Amino acid sequence: MRIVRTVADLRAALAGARAGRIGFVPTMGALHEGHLSLLRAARAENETIVLSIFVNPTQFDEAADLTAYPRTEDRDVELAASAGVDVVFAPDASEMYPAGFATTVSVSGRIAETLEGAHRGRAHFDGVATVVVKLLLAVLPDTAYFGAKDAQQVVVVRRAVADLGIAAKIAVRPTSRDDDGLARSSRNARLSPDERRRAAAIPRALGAIRDAAAAGETDAAALRARGLDVLAGAGIDPEYLAVVDPDTLEPMQVVDRRALVAVAARAGPTRLIDNVEIDPETGR
Amino acid sequence: MRIVRTVADLRAALAGARAGRIGFVPTMGALHEGHLSLLRAARAENETIVLSIFVNPTQFDEAADLTAYPRTEDRDVELAASAGVDVVFAPDASEMYPAGFATTVSVSGRIAETLEGAHRGRAHFDGVATVVVKLLLAVLPDTAYFGAKDAQQVVVVRRAVADLGIAAKIAVRPTSRDDDGLARSSRNARLSPDERRRAAAIPRALGAIRDAAAAGETDAAALRARGLDVLAGAGIDPEYLAVVDPDTLEPMQVVDRRALVAVAARAGPTRLIDNVEIDPETGR
Structure with missing residues (x-):
């Protein structure tokens, strides 16, 4: 090399x-x-x-x-x-x-x-x-x-x-994730143990949105609310939690096709981002 | 081809x-x-x-x-x-x-x-x-x-x-020039005969500046004045006539090294640009 x-x-x-x-x-x-x-x-x-x-x-x-x-x-x-x-x-x-x-x-x-x-x-x-x-x-x-x-x-x-x-x-x-679901990032090294526990709510929030979409929820506001609930439970107020078209990044009101759910939030001073794609046709 | x-x-x-x-x-x-x-x-x-x-x-x-x-x-x-x-x-x-x-x-x-x-x-x-x-x-x-x-x-x-x-x-x-000195440009085709005669003052103005520099004039303001005189004689008020460093395009007050003299002017509705480099060391 x-x-x-x-x-x-x-x-x-x-x-x-x-x-x-x-x-x-x-x-x-x-x-x-x-x-x-x-x-x-x-x-x-x-x-x-x-x-x-x-x-x-x-x-x-x-x-x-x-x-x-x-x-x-x-x-x-x-x-x-x-x-x-x-x-x-x-x-x-x-x-x-x-x-x-x-x-x-x-x-x-x-x-x-x-x-x-x-x-x-x-x-x-x-x-x-x-x-x-x-x-x-x-x-x-x-x-x-x-x-x-x-x-x-x-x-x-x-x-x-x-x-x-x-x-x-x-x-x-695909995004690589640790056992607690947190997306691997070089910035994760800066998280304290407590911040790390709270940060794990970020992938849980995305998972909750994905589960709700898989269960048939297509209203983007309702999907966002599910995620925001999970984040609030860990004391996290995100910079954004958005449901957008994966190509144009235009906000979506109805998730009747492939969507990108993207989030940015801080755990302590460290700013983290994560996202998940949802596809109502495949339920994933 | x-x-x-x-x-x-x-x-x-x-x-x-x-x-x-x-x-x-x-x-x-x-x-x-x-x-x-x-x-x-x-x-x-x-x-x-x-x-x-x-x-x-x-x-x-x-x-x-x-x-x-x-x-x-x-x-x-x-x-x-x-x-x-x-x-x-x-x-x-x-x-x-x-x-x-x-x-x-x-x-x-x-x-x-x-x-x-x-x-x-x-x-x-x-x-x-x-x-x-x-x-x-x-x-x-x-x-x-x-x-x-x-x-x-x-x-x-x-x-x-x-x-x-x-x-x-x-x-x-190097810039290619017609017999009257005008820099060849696709836009020259749009000049009327009268505009063409007036436009020929542009290379004459640059030539006057080059000649003055070759004769020892190093004051940029004096050099510019020579060029502006020639242009004024043809009724041309240029958008700019500048003496600048050829690499940084910073204005020069004293031409004690290589300089770019650049001009933009209109002949009728047609906007033309031209330039010449002068070098006091070689006198060209």
Whole structure:
């Protein structure tokens, strides 16, 4: 496994790999089972696997969140090697954003402005779209793998990739969850035991909504109320709990087709997001 | 020579050409000698030449200018064939900007906000950067060729290409001029004989500034005054006549190093731009 710090070294490392398929897993490090499941998917479908580790400052809306974001590169590199990664791309911020950097890739419209866009600010998805485009153009993968936990990020990235004509497939893998149901996230490491217990209400709330939908409830307001009840029982007042179209992120009043239920909530100072898709036709 | 209308057909047409160098000349059509000089440069340095013809609506700030922009595709295709073009990429707007398109590549800071950015509005260079990035990602050339007439466009494009890490060299060729000195432009076709005579004061003004600099004048205000005199003699009050650093586009007060003198002015309803570089060290 090679570890490279610059785009030039990355391109050199991949020069011999272009005949085969290249799979790419972009991360901010602090690897957990969710990332490893993406790497397994990439390993199964490609000849060469690239993992990027870059805590992208431009997508953080809170300086404290950026500062507190866990950085565990030595351990990440060990996990990457075990997972069969061929190249780790771990640039400094000065490599990604050298002096004079002035370009932003921006996705407009509801998909970037609602939910996370509304609560973290427009700059969040500008930062995401810009760094993902840069990473995709640096790696030029056949397929890039993302986790379903970041559902809106996937919608925004797919839009930017399609609009700019970047020839990479965007693959989405199911959210990886701990035994208590909590979606795996690097930020979970910051939860106190009590916060962790309360945070587990987030996936329970999503589960309650899914169960109610499976039992035939189609009224989005009623579904939301079920989830909000569960969250309130754990003392959690979410930033949002929304029932939206999975592609357009338009709010849905009647869940008569596939829907995305997305939530953002804090447990103590730590902000967590999660989501689940419900489909009245399959009852799942 | 092949003519393709979609990115998919373009990629198919170029699939066999990747072993050699690919040269790319992006245009809005209405080809003139300036474009042909770019094609000759591309022909001399590459195995495969791609010409794009796309009147990009998103970079026009005036609807009337977009409507009046000359469209001469049949003649352009003939000229391209004579110039040794291998592939003409002539997409419709719906291919470049399909329904739901929502992504903008934006360059911030003075290089995009001054001169043309100030007079045509921020959307102009957003439109330029977005379409050029899309075209570069569609063609994936080794070198893309631009004319020096669009000096600020080159600065903005170079910034976006470097920032996003697009692996294409941006080459700039000298401005092509008619016998009366007027920079060749597709918009010149819209000038009446009288407007054309007055427009010829634009290159004369730049020439007067260059001559004064060559004679030792280093005061930017004095240099500007020389140019404004020439323009005033033809009844032309320019939108701007600026002496700026060629890389940062910061205004210069003293021309003690390489400088870009850029002008935008109307002759009748037609807006024209031109520029010249002056270098006190070489006197040219």
